[in-house]
Amino acid sequence: MEILVLFRGMCAQLAAVALLGAALFRLYYSTWRISGRHRKRLAAQGVGGPRPSLLYGNVPEMQRIQAAIARGGSGEVAGSHREAGSGEFVAHDYTSTLFPYFEQWRKQYGSVYTYSTGERQHLYVNQPELVKELNQGFTHLGKPSYLTKRLAPLLGNGILRSNGPCWAQQRKIVAPEFFMDKVKGMVGLMGESAEQLLRGWDQMIEAATASSGGLTAVDIKVDEDLREFSADVISRACFGSSYTEGKEIFSKLRSLQKTISKHSFLFGHNFSGFLPTKKSREMNSLEREVESMIWKVIEERELECSEKDLMQMIMEGAAYNQQGLDKAFSRRKFIVDNCKNIYFAGHEATSVAASWCLMLLALHPEWQKRVREEVERVCKGGGSILDAESLAELKTVTMVIQEALRLYPPAAFVSREALEDTKVGNITVPKGVCIWTLIPTLHRDPEIWGPDADKFKPERFADGVTKACKHPQAYVPFGLGPRLCLGRNFALVQLKIVVSLFVSRYGFCLSPKYRHSPIYRMIVEPEHGIHLLVQKI
Template identity: 30%
Template sequence: MAYFRDQMWSILFASLLTVLLMWIVYIVMGMVHKLVITPLRIKRIMNRQGVKGPSAYWVLGNILEMVKINRAEAEKDMKTGDYDIMSHVQPYEAQNCQAYGTMHMWWFGWQATIRIASLDLIKQVLAKDVFTTPQIQFQFLSELLGKGLITTEGEEWALHRQIVNPAFHQEKLKAMVPIMEKCASSMANEWEEKVKHGGGCVELEVSHYMANVTADIIAHTAFGSSYEKGRKVFEHQLSLFNLTFQRFKFLTIPGYRILPTPLNIKILMTQIRISRSLKEIIQARKYVVNMTKNASNGNDLLGLMLTATSQKTQDVKGGKVHFGMQQLMDNCKTFFFAGYETTATLLTWTMMLLASHTTWQECARAEVIDVCGDGDHPFNADMLDKLKMLTMILNEALRLFPPVVDQTKEVVMDVKLGDLDIPKGSTLYFPRLSIHHDPELWGTDVHEFKPERFVNGVAKATKHPLAFMPFSFGPRFCVGQRFAMEEAKSILVVILRRFRFQLSSNYRHAPCFRGTLKPKYGVSVMLESL
């Protein structure tokens, strides 16, 4: 009997060992494929077609030199009024363009990155939804957002988009304009107090206020009456962003994420805190709707998503995709991540431009007062639609200082783009900032602030329809584009009607990349009440 039992244990042990060995072989083979075979293949195919780039270290790629060069340039300031910012914000890329041409490649860790500057090729890629988010960026984003609109692909993404789209419909957004106005007015009241105490004129760093007011607006429009709790969630999300950003450069090291380092533990704890708070908000909303037998879940983004889905499941080719509590939470995180800093950055740069070009500021003010009335006169979405000059100014700010400076897509199968063979596993990189600053597309005055170039609409402002794409293009274009423009206009209407401002002599012009395109030292203006 004992012999039989020993035999059983030996067989069990041998089986477990075999499974373990097979698993290790599988992992090792996967790594070899990812870190050796695929990079070598990509390099061979691209070099054969004449696409070259700087030599790179194995696994680390060009990250170290890229960080070094970009960091050294970021230490410097630019001359105020100089909007030719490409070689300051992306010096490594600018240097490679000089050395290897506008189409070249570099290695982000083990990820081969191919710079595509041709708008026709970019159009081909963005028009189809067959390319995915590159793996390293995907890891970073999914830690931050879970599985929301930004971090899903294929049919799962289509279901998310179908559910989220109605919440951003023009009619729904109309109802959000008064909320935007209210948040902006409360910021303006605070400014008014400062001006009063400052004897009629005060120096103000606006980026901090723009961040606060956009966070307030997204918390109100996403969570309605649960706004304060929502605001707390967003604060945690901001710390999570900073923590994951610190870890970003280590993501090329396989397995780094699961090591129990203090940073990794902090990230995990913050993620748990965010999920717990969001779950509470959503459950409280469902409870109130059930108790009051209310037919509507509310007109905020959360309510609109709740209405669009009640644990919606859709059959797809490979099985079922599901939209439930987790997906709702992940999309709330997504709205904050995608909508907060981008819009705050747009507003900060617009304030810098209007403070530097006061004639445009006066013209914009005259239009605002003409269309929306002066002082605290309430305004609505229809009025915002009529603000043609303000739209031109915002477009020019988005062109010169696009908050999202570039975009990447991973190629999931070998494809042909124009005459070029692009191997599976490579990442295509679209240089939005460089396209927005290309003299061949915009003319010799490309680096000047000239809102009048948009006077006949976006299509007539440039030589190619894709030369201006701050919100991207194709099926995955920004779902919050209209929201962002309504929000930016609402805030500017409130400011322009109540204040006049000029650039402070303390302003240091240092655009830099920190997730979005930011002014490194903020934007200081001298502010006075009208």
């Protein structure tokens, strides 16, 4: 009898496994067939691309190309480790290392081509005119659903990954808090946070000077401190708290970001999501911790009478949401998801942009001198904290930041999914196809920017973006159209404050410890940090 029961149990288990396997195969086969039909429709319109394999599309080829690049070096940009203090040896073209398959296919098939990841067909677009159209269609183009699903632990269904009415509602709440009139009111707060950061560096330099008996340069890993500075600013400006109070939230979000980025979340297979893994369990645990910590902050806020900052607006928006605009979006989820988006996007991308900006200035002391002279002239001595009016006069600082964002835009891609059959230029993009634009490639195209496109030349922005290149729509560090980054003004003002105060107080160059190795972790950041030799002026 026991043997019979055991046998029946085994049969039931085998049947369940067989049914699950059949269901998965049917699902995968059906999606693969859809991907194939999309490819044929694009090919009929003259859009070529690499030939896909039967089940996995071009993923094996992408992996082979990436592996070949990895075998060819340590992952660092070629030649960048030699004489790190010389701009001549830091190569700014990192796309051939991070996304070599895109570069190889672009050279082979042109600036518009199609490729497959098995269950998904993708369209690569790097023509300025098409990029402009791509960023205008917000009703029939949205964030890729398969990609945002993978980012859900970090971003929930907040403004960065939602589409349609849900996105429009959240934008209506969040956008006004980042209009320039509001951002101008945050300048003093940003200056205070920056001064706190610089006082810490002053103490390090003074201690080193005292121990050496003379003025000395100190090796500082500035990206870590800039991340804390940026987190402090977003915490105080938008949530009425200091970075110290929210430090654990930022730390957990950073861990979650790294965990998601360990494997290729851009072009991996959706099948992996069916099976529990150590990585998925780690993400689930971090996600629960982050949501719990944010909700604790919310509950504390509800007990006090707070001023009308962004968190208060989100809480009020959640009350409106409960009235029935989106029944699936609970009050708690609405608040927590939007806070996660702002905590992450509001500090991570800005701190990384500031880090790259200081790296470029370290390579070009002549631009440090020009910035220093401008700040001294505008601030009449350079010793006072900048105000909103002074920031508007810093033309050289603006040029430096614009050029840094051109060479090292934190966001590597503009990505969209056709929510219905969509016309982009002369191409009809079938519903379900994902469209990609590689921003760094667009920003360094010699046909758009000239033969010096790979060089750091802030003067190209002397007369603004419209005169900097042939096609202004090819400059998209913050995106374009209705889904333009809501925090653009906030980020630019913060960058101006960091660059102005840092350069006016210190002279600096790249440390021998610096290794130029951009890495993609949802944004393009320095893998080994930004080490600078910093000396007080």
